[in-house]
Amino acid sequence: MTSPVRALWDAPAATPAPPRRVWRDWVLVGVVPVLALVEASVRPGVAWSWLWAVVLAALAPTLLWRRRHPLSMLAIAFTVGTTVGLVVGGDPQLYTAAYFLILLYAVFRWGSGRAMIGGAAIVVAGMLLTFAASPPAVADVIGGIAVAATTATLGLAVRWRRGALARQLEQVRLLEREQLARDLHDTVAHHVSAIAIQAQAGTAVAATDPGATAEVLRAIETEASRTLREMRAMVGVLRATDAGLVPTPGLAALRALETTDAAPPAVTVSLDGDLDTVPPAVAAALYRIAQEAVTNARRHARGATRIEVQLDVDAAGVRLVVADDGRGAASVDPGFGITGMRERAALLGGSCAAGPSGRGWSVTAQVPRAGWAS
Known part of the structure; x- marks a missing residue:
């Protein structure tokens, strides 16, 4: 087989799986026999009209299984119809025989590649014999030929469109999961790391x-309260019908x-420039980058x-710089934190670099105005 035919032959059935049947199917099965009998009675000049009416009425139940077994139902209908046509x-x-096109449509809408090739062969063979x-x-x-080709093309078009929409929705889900993972990592890891450091300091000085x-203990309580507030805010974003009503952290x-508490290292913050000119999305991303950089410094900078x-x-x-005076490693493999910081900066048209600087370790993020103006 040639490559395109092989690809079609190996194509799986449409996903997601179709419903077994819906109420419209029962209506269709109930209406088709009535239409066939009524048409036979009002068109007496049609050859073998009553025979065809009975045949069409008897084949109407194939519509009930056309989604789950499209090739089988098409084969039954066209084989019986072609056989009766050859006899008479x-x-x-x-x-009323036009409902056979629904069976043809179902093969190309729901069937596998083998079903589509087999269905096309059955239709062509039936036409040639007739x-x-x-x-x-x-x-x-x-x-x-035009009607059959149009029906098959319509089935393929709907199939491709629904598949594209499903892939698009899945991509959106993956992006949302990545965003949620970044926010959880940046928020929870920051506060939990602070709590762990405070607990270690408390253990060291408890006896003396x-x-x-x-x-x-008061510092631990403060960090725990912040963690709960941010977790509730994130849950609120997920549950909110209008996410725009939920405030995002700014610069x-x-x-x-x-922090200047007893547990080192102390954190000092210096802000310079007109903060109000920075868009909320840029400000929120920079805040998360700074939060993650501070968390990493607290966890990994020895002696800071x-x-x-x-x-x-x-x-x-x-331009954001987060630097410590500890003894960091010369190089590290980028984990979720560094990867998340780089992704946040890149999404805004900027960059983020992390590495040794002087005595300690520094994280530098830059977001040009062109990145948020575009």
Whole structure:
């Protein structure tokens, strides 16, 4: 087989799987026999009209299984119809026979590649046998082929369109899952890391300095409350019918990262420039980058006593630097945190780099104004 034919032959059935049957199918099965009998009674000049009416009425139940077994139902209907046509010496002249096109449509809409090839072969063979038994006019031949081809094409078009929509929805789901994963990682990891560090500090001073222990417990309570608030906000975003009503963290929220408590390292925040000119989406992304960078510094910077967060807004854009004075590794494999920071910056047309700088480690993110103006 040639490559296109092989690809069609191996094509799976349409997904998602079709419904077994719906109420319209029962209506159709109930209406077709009535139409066939009524048409036979009002068109007495049609040859073998009552025989064809009975045949068409008897084959109507094939419509009930056309989605789950499209090739089988098409084969039954066309084989019986062609056989009766060869016996009486002509194809059915009743308009009700047009419902056979629904069976043909179902093969190309729901069937596998093998079913489509088999269905096309059955239809072609039926036409050739009928034409050989009673040669029709050229116009009738062209018309019959055109109608069958149009029906099959319509089935393929609907199938392709529904498949494209399903793939698009799946892509949206994947993007939403990635966004949710980034937000969960940035938010929860930041606060939980702070809680873990405070707990370690409290354990170290519990026996010698009860006052410091109480201060550490208050810091843990504060971080836990922030975690709960942000988790509730994220759940609210997921449940909200209008996500635009839920506020997102801005650049001013970077002040909340600042800490001067007993548990090192201390975090200082410096903001410079006109913060109000930065769009909310850019501000939220930079906030998450800073939050993740501070979390990483707290977790991985050995011996760090200070973390500096510096954000500058100028005519060129925004530049964020998060640096610590600890002993970081010379290089690290990018994990979820670094990957998430780079993705956030890249989505805004900017960049984010992380690596050793001087004594410690630094994360530098830059978002040009061209990135958020486009």
